């Protein structure tokens with residue numbers, strides 16, 4: 001059983017007018033096997049939370065802590081965090097020209113495991129995972145995210161989650177840009193990956209529709225850089241019916 | 252009527268100038284339109300036809316000419332580089348007098364340094380690849396300098412009709428070396444010519460390579476410049492008959508204190524020929540400077556020409572400077588295609604973040620990004636030994652930089 005604990009996290013970004021605080025005290029605990037949904041309007045700081053946990057250099061943690069099984073995540077470099085078992089499925093995955101998907105996946109797997117995967121099983125694992133995500137085998141020869149459609153990028157993110165087997169996955173708007181079929185396929189991928197390793201999942205979304213496929217036990221409403229309300233799945237249903245207006249008025 | 256364009260940009264192949272351009276030192280000569288057609292540049296065997304450059308001339312304006320005085324001096328040194336060759340069966344090496352070389356109608360020197368080199372080489376080293384030859388191994392010529400000597404070198408590579416060959420010329424060690432090289436490719440031949448500049452830090456290398464493409468011949472001229480204090484390589488391509496294809500590929504990597512300059516001139520004077528130029532360079536360290544100038548001239552007679560040229564530079568650290576100047580002159584409307592692209596961008600930290608967020612250590616991630624940047628050119632080299640050497644050299648360059 002692993003625990004990811006975020007305590008009173010304050011994060012700012014540098015702007016031309018000086019530092020701007022975006023996260024204003026976020027506290028959240030996720031355990032193995034749990035699924036937490038973070039829902040909130042655009043600009044509320046959801047991606048900032050995801051990137052800060054992953055260690056994106058643009059974001060400065062000004063106070064608070066993030067620990068993984070008691071280890072100080074904020075003291076780790078970006079790659080160390082990944083090797084410690086954190087995975088960020090990005091809202092906007094980055095193109096890496098000239099680096100093929102297959103080279104990328106193999107290099108990442110080797111880095112995470114500390115040794116190269118056994119060639120025969122690895123090739124099969126990649127092939128099977130791609131097939132289940134309805135990705136053409138030819139995909140492996142393309143350059144990372146280059147010329148991928150929005151849906152292809154998201155499948156590629158979940159493919160990585162399945163292959164890299166993290167302890168905790170933060171999935172930032174994995175549902176955006178997906179049609180209904182793709183949403184179901186990608187969601188099934190998340191559920192498979194989660195079941196395989198009993199991973200904890202932090203599902204960031206603007207809409208409730210992905211929650212039909214990936215059921216959260218906990219729902220956190222994110223407004224203006226902090227959690228405004230928490231509850232169970234019923235909270236998501238309320239948001240579906242009422243939208244975020246109630247929270248925005250309060251904020 | 253001549254249509255002059257000289258703006259960095261992307262025609263015909265959208266998406267080649269990357270999204271990472273902002274904030275980088277880009278020195279594309281956006282407003283520079285040559286006041287003179289490339290066709291009007293002087294070429295001559297006579298050194299006296301070229302005054303010693305002072306650095307404001309169009310073709311010397313980026314070059315640190317003050318450091319090249321020795322190579323402009325109209326004086327023979329009689330010194331040579333160490334020379335080693337590996338000639339596959341059937342390939343011969345001989346010498347030719349400079350007078351015979353001139354009489355052969357080989358392209359003339361195009362600047363002072365080349366004229367001096369041609370005048371004072373003392374003789375031309377001639378490599379002959381016979382007609383119909385199918386070489387299974389490359390012709391290898393290895394030149395190296397021991398003690399920084401001033402050398403004038405002169406080479407002629409003749410590839411016979413319908414021959415298929417690969418030639419790898421490599422330069423290493425320390426020297427001040429001025430080189431004139433003619434690559435004559437007869438009808439229907441297919442040749443890959445690689446020139447490697449793996450000089451030590453203090454070397455100076457000026458060169459003029461003339462590529463003469465025969466009817467239906469296919470020539471790939473590949474330039475890999477990694478070492479040297481100053482390297483300036485002018486490559487000129489011309490066609491003797493229709494159906495010729497010239498591909499100019501280049502990879503360069505400049506560190507602090509290096510000036511690496513590549514100039515190309517593709518002269519389309521014959522109908523239905525093709526040219527494609529792709530040069531990619533990386534720069535790191537204070538005062539690293541690269542220059543790429545790609546001149547393409549499509550003369551009135553050159554109907555059906557298809558040409559494209561691309562230069563991309565990747566700036567890895569502050570203080571490096573990349574100049575990139577594509578020039579396309581078109582004198583006929585009857586062409587199959589003409590385009591160019593030039594872009595200079597900074598190393599993209601987002602790419603680094605993405606790779607590292609998958610557990611890949613910074614050094615490895617950096618290497619993947621830079622290798623990836625060069626990959627499109629490297630994949631087209633087609634000479635495994637050269638590709639491997641190049642990749643190892645790029646890794647070594649990066650290792651030197653990371654810490």
Ligand SMILES: Nc1ncnc2c1ncn2[C@@H]1O[C@H](COP(=O)(O)OP(=O)(O)O)[C@@H](O)[C@H]1O
Pocket residue numbers: 013014015020022040041042043044045046047048049
């Ligand atoms: N470099 C920046 N300068 C100024 N504001 C920024 C910068 N980066 C992010 N922000 C602001 O931070 C807020 C949170 O952004 P983000 O975390 O992407 O929100 P979400 O993912 O919830 O839509 C937004 O209001 C955004 O405008």
Ligand SMILES: [Mg+2]
Pocket residue numbers: 046047048091172173
């Ligand atoms: Mg977001």
